[in-house]
Amino acid sequence: MHTDSYSVKCGEKLYKCGARGILKRRGNDIAVGDMVEVENEVISCVKQRKNRFIRPNVSNIDLILAVVSPEPKPDFYLLDKLYLNAVKEGVEFALVINKTDIDDSLYKSILAEYGNLGVEVLCVCAKTGYGISALKDKLISKLTVLAGQSAAGKTSIVNAMFGLELKTGAVSDKIARGKHTTTRSEIFEYENIKLIDSPGFAVIDAMVDLDELPYCYPEYASVSGECKFRGCAHINEPQCKVKELVENGILSKSRYQRYIEIYNEISKRRIIYEKN
Numbered sequence: 447m448h449t450d451s452y453s454v455k456c457g458e459k460l461y462k463c464g465a466r467g468i469l470k471r472r473g474n475d476i477a478v479g480d481m482v483e484v485e486n487e488v489i490s491c492v493k494q495r496k497n498r499f500i501r502p503n504v505s506n507i508d509l510i511l512a513v514v515s516p517e518p519k520p521d522f523y524l525l526d527k528l529y530l531n532a533v534k535e536g537v538e539f540a541l542v543i544n545k546t547d548i549d550d551s552l553y554k555s556i557l558a559e560y561g562n563l564g565v566e567v568l569c570v571c572a573k574t575g576y577g578i579s580a581l582k583d584k585l586i587s588k589l590t591v592l593a594g595q596s597a598a599g600k601t602s603i604v605n606a607m608f609g610l611e612l613k614t615g616a617v618s619d620k621i622a623r624g625k626h627t628t629t630r631s632e633i634f635e636y637e638n639i640k641l642i643d644s645p646g647f648a649v650i651d652a653m654v655d656l657d658e659l660p661y662c663y664p665e666y667a668s669v670s671g672e673c674k675f676r677g678c679a680h681i682n683e684p685q686c687k688v689k690e691l692v693e694n695g696i697l698s699k700s701r702y703q704r705y706i707e708i709y710n711e712i713s714k715r716r717i718i719y720e721k722n
């Protein structure tokens with residue numbers, strides 16, 4: 447998808463289409479994964495979406511695969527926000543640990559953060575092909591998006607999966623960050639798999655308001671009935687079950703600290719997200 451030109455699939459054929467001015471002017475208003483109506487090679491309307499994400503800029507997703515790797519190091523703050531956005535939109539979320547040839551110790555720290563939340567964690571190696579066919583099995587009959595930091599290996603996974611040679615980038619030596627090799631989201635469709643490769647990112651907004659945030663943490667939502675106050679934000683309230691479980695080491699301390707950071711970040715901004 448380019449700003450002014452969109453690939454629209456109809457039957458087995460791809461058509462290059464423009465878009466009505468009004469759809470473009472509102473900015474970001476056509477996303478990869480959208481179902482659209484086309485008149486004379488121009489997209490005239492976007493049909494109602496089952497879900498919508500800003501980063502990556504996609505819609506109608508069945509599964510978000512957050513790709514992490516030992517290098518660049520995972521940014522858990524970013525991952526938490528990606529995950530809470532998936533919870534908010536009601537979309538399945540799973541973690542893919544790539545580059546297991548470099549270091550396989552990441553699995554343990556990922557499990558410590560997300561293991562008890564019912565989030566599936568898959569290990570793959572795009573370089574050797576390890577775990578790729580098991581991952582493929584998970585994608586059948588779904589629209590899936592690969593998301594995460596630049597240079598984690600999203601495009602490499604697409605290449606390994608479908609035998610492609612899409613451009614991949616290196617991890618920059620100086621800052622150990624990716625170089626943003628993929629610049630647009632694109633759907634790859636083979637057999638019964640629809641997989642979107644998306645550009646890596648270093649920032650992401652939590653698409654929720656303060657009052658919804660606690661409900662986008664499944665491990666907090668499931669015990670909040672035991673907090674003294676209804677609608678407890680698990681921040682300063684007394685007799686808070688979440689805080690108790692964090693203090694007892696039953697819930698992850700570091701994830702809770704990031705929760706507070708995200709809470710503060712949302713309280714300072716002015717964007718209001720639409721409620722479901």
Ligand SMILES: Nc1nc2c(ncn2[C@@H]2O[C@H](COP(=O)(O)OP(=O)(O)OP(=O)(O)O)[C@@H](O)[C@H]2O)c(=O)[nH]1
Binds near residue numbers: 548594613617625626
């Ligand atoms: N050792 C090793 N390197 C890998 C593996 N997978 C990817 N890489 C390398 O990691 C670098 C980044 O890979 P990309 O596939 O471009 O990463 P990306 O997530 O698509 O990055 P952006 O498009 O910038 O978001 C490249 O140099 C790849 O060769 C792997 O399994 N093992």
Ligand SMILES: [Mg+2]
Binds near residue numbers: 600602614627645
């Ligand atoms: Mg890429």
Ligand SMILES: [Zn+2]
Binds near residue numbers: 670680681686687689
């Ligand atoms: Zn509480």
